[in-house]
Amino acid sequence: MSFKPTLNWRLVFLVSIGLRFLFALSNSYIHPDEHFQSFEVVAGKILNYSVSQPWEFSSESPARSWGILYLFYAPVMYLIKVTGLQAHLNPIHIWYLVRLQNMVTGWLITDFCLYKMLPTKQERIKAIFFTLTSYVTLALQSHGFSNSIETVLVLVSIYIIDDLRFTLEELKKNSQVLVSNNFTKLLLLGIVISLGVFNRVTFPVFLALPSWFLLKYSWVKKLSLFIIAFGFVLTSILLVLVDTIEFGSASFDAILENPLNIENYVLTPLNNFIYNSNMENLSQHGVHLYFNHFLINIPQIFGPAGLIFLFPGFKNRYWRTTPFLSALGGITILSVVPHQELRFLTPVVPLLCSCFDISAFSSPEANEEPQEKKKKLSPSYGPVILNIWYLFNATLLILMGILHQGGVIPALDYFHETYYKSNDQQSGVIQIWWRTYSPPSWILGDVNKSTQFISINDDSFEYNIDRSKSNVLFDTMGLEFDKLNELIKDVSQSNSNIFNNLLNGFKSKSQPKIYLITPISSFNMIFEDKEEIPYKFQQVWNYDYHLDLDHFDFDNIESFRSGLGIYELI
Template identity: 30%
Template sequence: METTAYLSLAALRLAAAVLPGYIHPDEFFQSAEIAAGSVANYAYRSTWEFEPDAPCRSIVPVYLMSGVPMGFLRLASAAGVYVLGQPFQPTVYTVLWVERLWAVALSFLVDRAVYNVLRRYNVDPRQPLLLLATSFLSFTFMARGFSNALETVLLSLSSWALCRVDTAPVAAGKSYQNTYKTDFAFGAIFALGVFTRITYVAYSFPLVAYYLWCHIRRAREAPNAGCIARMGRFVLDTSPCIVGLVLSSLGCLAADAVYYNRLTALTKLGRLVIQGAPCASLLTALNQAVVLAPLNLLRYNTRPENLAQHGLHPSYLHVLVNFPLLFGPLAVVFYTVTLGRLLGFGPRMGAVAVNLHMAVATLGLVALSAVPHQEPRFLLPMLPSVVIATQGFVTRTGSTFWRLWLAFNALLLIVFGVAHQGGVVPVLNYIQTSTLGHSQCAMVTDGFYRCTRGLQPGVITPSPAVPLTESAPVFTRAVFYRTFMPPPHLLAQPAAAGPESFELVDLAGRSRAEFMAYLEAAGPRDPRGHLSADYWTHHTVYRRHTDADRWDRTLLVYPASTKFTAAEERALRERSFRVFTANPHVNFDDIGTVLKHPFTAASLVVRQLY
């Protein structure tokens, strides 16, 4: 029964990749947005973390998380040229589903790691796997491009490697089976984890400490060996780990040097070394040539003025708010089990696994609570450790816990998977499908053109550029107000914009006056643009630009919960037409308004200027 339930939940996890919920901008802008630019050659927006002067993110984790799906999309485009003579134009949903399905595939490595760890320590993994598979985190956070999700995968793989070292069989004469390949993998994963997120050091500290203890124990139990021989055995056994760590680090450094254009600086450094330059010159050249992204991020986060830009939080936020928000009833269980273990009450089955992963989760929680900037997703790597640490209680628990657990996760799945900022992706899809693949374009009135929309949502179709005229391309500007930052790469627009192009303006939470300025900048209302509702609803309407030989349109995108003055409401009605509405869309800043008017306020509105 447990196997059938798990397989059903696994299929549901794959299906949940299509959910439109938008949790945090970092799910796009720390991975897919960057990979889309360098791999798929899409127009994209880079963030401060990837500034070439002092980059705070390594490119290797970005490619691990999003390079494969973007490479697939690039191959699909090339295949379209080869087969049909023109590139495939993926829709917004196609790009989204491809990158999320890859993230879901990576999330199953966490399940596999938990299964193997528990089996290695003779614990039945079926109930813990159901706990993991029913967590809303597996359907949402782990199915997104967060670097925290990759950190979770790497931490799970590291735990799996460690348990293989710890439980390696002993042959006759107390000679342990060699685990050199596993040792190498443990070191390589550690380096990759640090280059993914600097918080990996805190989470993995208990794993590293126990790894060293495993090899100390092996060296001490070596038969007929003196102190020097045992030390030599320890060094020999741990050397593959060191080699893996060094090679993985060098690989990340080399990739970053290429991505951030440091090859010239590396060549200069090599010449200085050959010439025997003084240490001061070598250090300066080394600083210019080598990109130490984790160190740059650590420096950035140690400056209070930098953290203040992202929000400062009380030290108890993780413990009292974020951890319960992510784990619900399981947070209470974890606190209870941890307190009981500190008081001397411990599990009999799988004691090593429970204690080790309890230490991983506890140290991670304590260490991250010392940092003044605290977001719930920072605790995502605790997921497998919390499941393992609480497996004894969950296995013995009754139906009450499971009812609470399932209800909690169903609610949070709806909130984060569907409702939270859920209109941004559908609006981007509307913008793309209403712009690309035009056909049957005709003049409606002097200065206004209308076109039948050609690109259908949810499929990959050839999309030849069809401008209104050879010399007058079309252009769409979308102004987003009080939403999360829209990721441009989802539009799959080539970096060298063709005759049909887009511009996404992100006003975020700026003043309402700045948003209304776009309405005022359009000038007086053109009576010729007062077309019937059918034109605006079923066609894409363009207006000839006054300063350039092109046709364009301006879309205003804002939550329906936005409060305008009576004059502003009147100006919006007189100067624009509602062309699209995305439901549901919940902006937590206006949660009171949304709860009061759920059928009218929980949506994202798109209005086009006349």
């Protein structure tokens, strides 16, 4: 480091490596998409678990690519299946293994790209150090987000483009320099761009400004765009074929018979783009102000210290670098889209961490020009700001990496151990999930396909029971208590249709057991304070490291209590 921090940076770096493994194995649940756009569908397909199929994979116009999921998640799941490990592992253990895979691959590729892209040892150490100590890297990158995959693909693309840019600059200095063909890198770039587009349609925005250097390179090397296009087209054809066959749009034989029939093919990036171009669709996921990324999400990602390191003295000497241009273009273009979530900016973390200007806080060198010495900030500020960086990221790590919805997965594992692990279920189970994120049902490990999944909310409170199922999981999200109360009464009364249907299920032999899964704070505030409730619950399981950030009541301190409970109706 160019200034002396109060904590030894090598020690912090080594501790951060251990934290990678710790948070890859943590139970935090940051957003439903990390399950329902990845693990939920792949586990159902490969491991034959009963799952709740998300709309992106079940609509007439599928918006997510099977090819991407097969490439990044299928190998480890197929390995578990063919080796027979599935019979010995709970689904939660499989989840941990995939998370570890995400962490290790992301770690290796990120460090490799930053090391190869940055010119000096000091720059490499700085970029890798701040990237590794960011809570976004530690808490989000191992999760099943498409944004986590996008981060790796963006970094590989920017590394290649920056290398081509360096080649051009060398040629400008000396026209006699032999310009290599870079065939492998150009081909890889085309492949990565294709993977990036099929993974997330937003991927090209991070290449918008750096593409200028790509065009300049292609002016010197005329065949370079052809090589990139070849890699892109070949990969895209393969991905389209996989998606077309998987979504059942056409069989392989039908494609061979009439390969020019465009209607046969499923183009998931196009479907995704069309869906997200509709304002009515975006409003269902949340509409934000156009400055949300710049004024809210970026400060939440980097904190006050990161912003100071990024713009010391409201300047940045890295603004012409390829990583900075990539991040700037990506943030700016994404700000045009009214739906703006923090995780959409995950790829900018390693890019902008490499642009932190810590030299502004270093002691002036004797050989520096007087003008340069004047630009230096007080060296004493550096360690203080670095400690603020530690404190900010440690706080967010505890919140997002451990506590946030942390009990959902362990609760599902409890039901797997208690009811689904044995193939001889003697009673039906009704799960009512309230005030939690949607439970990723594949963690139940229901290989018998015995569970019906029903999502209900205040706008849609109707549901039909499948008589062939012996278990029901209700995902009620943030349902109003009056309607939740109505649902509990319906499932608990022996003369209700749902009750009788469960008794007639293909495996149920006795009265179904009814469970409410909800934050302990919500249960204590609502159920224990309402004497008129005609039924009683008994807590059978609890998990302390769970925090529900969506239902805080500042007039009641009980709402801030952590913990998730499973309550059996008695």
